[in-house]
Amino acid sequence: MSKKIVVLGEVRDGALRNVSFEAIAAAKQIADGGEVVGALIGDQVTSLANELIAYGADRVIVVEHPHLKTYTPDGFSQALLAIVDQEKPDGIVLGHTSLGKDLSPKVASRLQAGLVSDVTEIEGAGDDAVFIRPIYSGKAFEKVKVKDGIIFVTVRPNNIAPLEKDASRTGDVASLTVDIQNLRTIIKEVIRNASTGVDLSEAKVVVSGGRGMKSAEGFKILQELADVLGGAVGASRGACDAGYCDYSLQIGQTGKVVTPDLYIAVGISGAIQHLAGMSNSKVIVAINKDPEANIFKVADYGIVGDLFEVIPLLIEECKALKVNS
Amino acid sequence: MNIFVLMKRTFDTEEKISIQNGEIQEDGAEFIINPYDEYAIEEAIQVRDAHGGKVTVISIGDDETEKQLRTSLAMGADEAVLINVEDDVDELDHTGAAHILAEYLKDKEPDLILAGNVAIDGGSGQTGPRVADLLNINYVTTITKLEIDGTNVKIVRDVEGDSEIIETSLPLLVTAQQGLNEPRYPSLPGIMKAKKKPLEELELDDLDIDEDDVETKIETVEVYLPPVKSAGRILQGELPDQVKELVNLLHTEAKVI
Ligand SMILES: Cc1cc2nc3c(=O)[nH]c(=O)nc-3n(C[C@H](O)[C@H](O)[C@H](O)COP(=O)(O)OP(=O)(O)OC[C@H]3O[C@@H](n4cnc5c(N)ncnc54)[C@H](O)[C@@H]3O)c2cc1C
Ligand SMILES: Cc1cc2nc3c(=O)[nH]c(=O)nc-3n(C[C@H](O)[C@H](O)[C@H](O)COP(=O)(O)OP(=O)(O)OC[C@H]3O[C@@H](n4cnc5c(N)ncnc54)[C@H](O)[C@@H]3O)c2cc1C
Numbered sequence: 001m002s003k004k005i006v007v008l009g010e011v012r013d014g015a016l017r018n019v020s021f022e023a024i025a026a027a028k029q030i031a032d033g034g035e036v037v038g039a040l041i042g043d044q045v046t047s048l049a050n051e052l053i054a055y056g057a058d059r060v061i062v063v064e065h066p067h068l069k070t071y072t073p074d075g076f077s078q079a080l081l082a083i084v085d086q087e088k089p090d091g092i093v094l095g096h097t098s099l100g101k102d103l104s105p106k107v108a109s110r111l112q113a114g115l116v117s118d119v120t121e122i123e124g125a126g127d128d129a130v131f132i133r134p135i136y137s138g139k140a141f142e143k144v145k146v147k148d149g150i151i152f153v154t155v156r157p158n159n160i161a162p163l164e165k166d167a168s169r170t171g172d173v174a175s176l177t178v179d180i181q182n183l184r185t186i187i188k189e190v191i192r193n194a195s196t197g198v199d200l201s202e203a204k205v206v207v208s209g210g211r212g213m214k215s216a217e218g219f220k221i222l223q224e225l226a227d228v229l230g231g232a233v234g235a236s237r238g239a240c241d242a243g244y245c246d247y248s249l250q251i252g253q254t255g256k257v258v259t260p261d262l263y264i265a266v267g268i269s270g271a272i273q274h275l276a277g278m279s280n281s282k283v284i285v286a287i288n289k290d291p292e293a294n295i296f297k298v299a300d301y302g303i304v305g306d307l308f309e310v311i312p313l314l315i316e317e318c319k320a321l322k323v324n325s
Numbered sequence: 326m327n328i329f330v331l332m333k334r335t336f337d338t339e340e341k342i343s344i345q346n347g348e349i350q351e352d353g354a355e356f357i358i359n360p361y362d363e364y365a366i367e368e369a370i371q372v373r374d375a376h377g378g379k380v381t382v383i384s385i386g387d388d389e390t391e392k393q394l395r396t397s398l399a400m401g402a403d404e405a406v407l408i409n410v411e412d413d414v415d416e417l418d419h420t421g422a423a424h425i426l427a428e429y430l431k432d433k434e435p436d437l438i439l440a441g442n443v444a445i446d447g448g449s450g451q452t453g454p455r456v457a458d459l460l461n462i463n464y465v466t467t468i469t470k471l472e473i474d475g476t477n478v479k480i481v482r483d484v485e486g487d488s489e490i491i492e493t494s495l496p497l498l499v500t501a502q503q504g505l506n507e508p509r510y511p512s513l514p515g516i517m518k519a520k521k522k523p524l525e526e527l528e529l530d531d532l533d534i535d536e537d538d539v540e541t542k543i544e545t546v547e548v549y550l551p552p553v554k555s556a557g558r559i560l561q562g563e564l565p566d567q568v569k570e571l572v573n574l575l576h577t578e579a580k581v582i
Contacts, residue, residue, distance in 0.1 A: 073454070073464065074463075097485070098467070098484045098485045101450050101466065102454065102466045102467075104451075105419070105450070105451040105452075105453075105454035105455045105458070106454045106455070106457075106458045106464075108420075108451070108455070109420075109423065109454070109455045109458035109459060110458065112420070113420075113542065114418060114419070114420055114541075114542030114543040115419065115449070115451055115543075116543060117448075117449040117450060117451060118448060118449065130546060133448075134448065135446060135447060135448050135548070136336060136338050136342055136349065136445070136446050136448075137338035137445050137446075137448070139338055139342045139550070139551075140342055140344070140349065140548060140549065140550050140551075141548070141549055141550075141551060142545050142547065142548045142549075143545070143546045143547040143548075143549075144543050144544060144545050144546065145543070145544045145546055146542065146543060146544075147541065147542055147543065147544050148542065149542055184463040184493055184494070185463060185465060185491050185492070185493040186491065186492045186493065187489050187490070187491055188490045188491065188492055189489070189490040190484075190487055190488070190489050190490075191487060191488040191489075191490070192487050193486050193487055193488070201485070205581070205582070229582055237503075246486065247483075247486050247504070248485065248486025248487060249486065250486065253443075253445065254502065254503040254504075255486065256485060256486070261581045262575065262579070262581040262582065272338055272339050276338075276445075282579075282581065283575070283579045283581050284557075285571065285575070286557070291559070296557060296559065297557075298554065298557075299557040300554075300557050300558065300579065301557060301558050301560065301571055301574060301575070301579075302557050302558065302559040302560065303559075303560050303564075303567050303568070303571060304559060305564050305567070309564055310564060310567075310568060313564065313565055313568040314568050314571070314572070317568050317569055317571075317572040318572060318582065321572055321576060321582065325576075
């Protein structure tokens with residue numbers, strides 16, 4: 001049976017995050033020929049509605065309010081619940097991001113609904129949809145079905161392919177007025193950490209360094225490699241704790257979960273908490289001087305050697321490849 | 326201050342995982358306090374030591390869960406509550422788990438509830454915010470710093486590596502992120518004392534909860550291990566040649582650069 005699914009378009013720094021387009025693709029599959037309704041919540045976000053439509057939303061509902069300028073669970077849940085109340089959808093899809101993780105359980109609780117979090121793949125459609133999600137720190141997977149009630153899922157970034165962008169698509173954009181009140185948390189300040197350039201959780205190539213990098217200086221050569229490959233730099237907890245780089249680069253259970261096409265782990269031992277954040281990557285390269293390092297167990301290609309010799313060579317070879325192709 | 330910690334006994338995912346008859350094999354496996362709940366317990370103890378009050382650790386589990394609750398008491402918690410659902414339910418999902426915890430907490434007048442931000446086995450990170458919602462109290466997830474002054478609370482929250490400075494007030498539920506503190510190991514005197522600390526055991530009946538109230542909304546149809554990756558290729562030869570080969574493989578075989 002075809003369904004109506006609401007998808008939240010997540011806005012960061014004034015732009016929609018890729019995971020929202022992936023969420024639309026997921027919603028299309030669950031909708032099974034039904035309707036996908038985009039939801040935009042924020043202060044001044046209406047201008048982004050057409051992009052949601054270009055990526056497959058049929059129409060968009062916008063809730064704007066000065067209190068929605070920054071995310072709070074109270075503000076955003078009031079807005080999303082108002083949309084749900086108006087639309088009475090059969091399902092809701094959000095990205096499994098910091099915002100999605102914080103907001104979805106509250107909204108699910110309000111709706112007395114189950115919630116399938118951190119979905120990496122969907123099989124089937126409509127009522128037969130089966131959701132695949134990693135469990136046990138990524139060492140196993142489960143397939144789950146929603147028994148009854150609203151189909152509420154969050155999707156892990158970079159796993160479900162977005163639909164082709166089609167700027168010629170059109171759809172209705174309507175605003176919904178919601179009285180946002182009684183916010184119990186006040187965000188006094190957001191301290192942006194040093195991450196620049198490509199969004200780590202959405203990057204196609206991630207070059208990641210560990211304690212083996214030895215210093216903050218060491219991380220500079222990783223940035224050079226990432227730049228050549230058009231990717232982003234990541235890190236292990238070990239490197240962050242040692243002060244070689246900012247915590248915003250951390251990959252793993254505590255940090256970001258990434259699924260790039262190519263993950264290059266440099267001087268990282270491969271602790272389970274790190275693997276939980278990257279083992280789903282399509283191709284994994286490990287560079288480590290210890291042939292016994294755990295990271296080689298998940299690697300497709302490995303080089304056993306001193307990273308300070310390997311990385312400069314790798315940068316040169318990648319540059320040469322670029323020149324030749 | 327009336328402080329509660331939600332604690333899950335989890336499979337130690339550093340251990341090998343195998344599946345038999347469609348289920349994760351638990352026999353002989355190592356079980357631990359969910360690591361993020363250790364941060365929650367440590368923080369609860371520190372808040373109590375600074376502001377006075379009592380720390381109660383609650384867990385929904387089975388007979389085996391007593392071990393992790395005793396460890397929590399040995400770390401310094403004052404009391405423990407085991408909600409033993411072994412005889413009542415075969416399956417439990419987040420809706421049910423949150424309902425049980427909230428039913429227990431609703432007349433306890435908590436000032437502060439601490440949970441882990443995610444359980445390393447189930448991995449959904451839903452329970453904390455759901456419990457807060459059911460109790461109609463405020464919550465902040467993935468916190469790395471907590472300062473309490475009267476009923477005013479100042480928090481640093483980790484948001485994908487950025488830090489939000491948040492002001493809010495008690496009563497409050499927070500979920501712990503790595504970096505909040507360094508959990509202590511139970512000391513020997515702590516372990517001795519823990520044996521005499523109160524550990525209350527309850528069943529769903531004691532909370533007036535019907536099995537129907539905790540009916541699952543999500544059904545697990547299959548649990549499986551990822552396909553075994555064929556052993557990766559460790560390149561051989563002189564380093565410059567290895568690097569050349571790697572770039573060539575990534576370009577022509579894997580087609581990722
Ligand atoms: C609750 C919890 C959550 C955690 N969450 C995370 C998380 O999200 N992300 C995460 O990464 N970790 C996490 N950890 C920490 C994790 O357990 C490891 O401690 C951490 O990943 C180790 O980092 P590392 O691999 O950089 O360091 P190490 O384990 O010290 O490894 C360094 C590696 O570098 C290699 N090396 C050294 N010098 C060279 C050289 N010159 N050339 C080549 N190789 C070299 C060494 O052989 C070694 O393998 C968590 C831990 C806990 C308890
Ligand atoms: C008898 C029994 C049967 C179960 N059957 C199933 C099953 O069939 N399928 C299945 O997937 N799960 C099952 N569970 C696990 C249960 O459903 C989970 O504890 C719950 O749904 C939380 O999900 P999560 O692991 O994703 O935790 P998360 O939501 O990721 O946990 C976040 C935090 O919530 C708190 N928390 C989580 N669980 C508990 C708990 N049990 N007690 C106290 N605090 C907690 C902790 O602070 C934790 O850090 C069963 C549990 C029991 C006791």
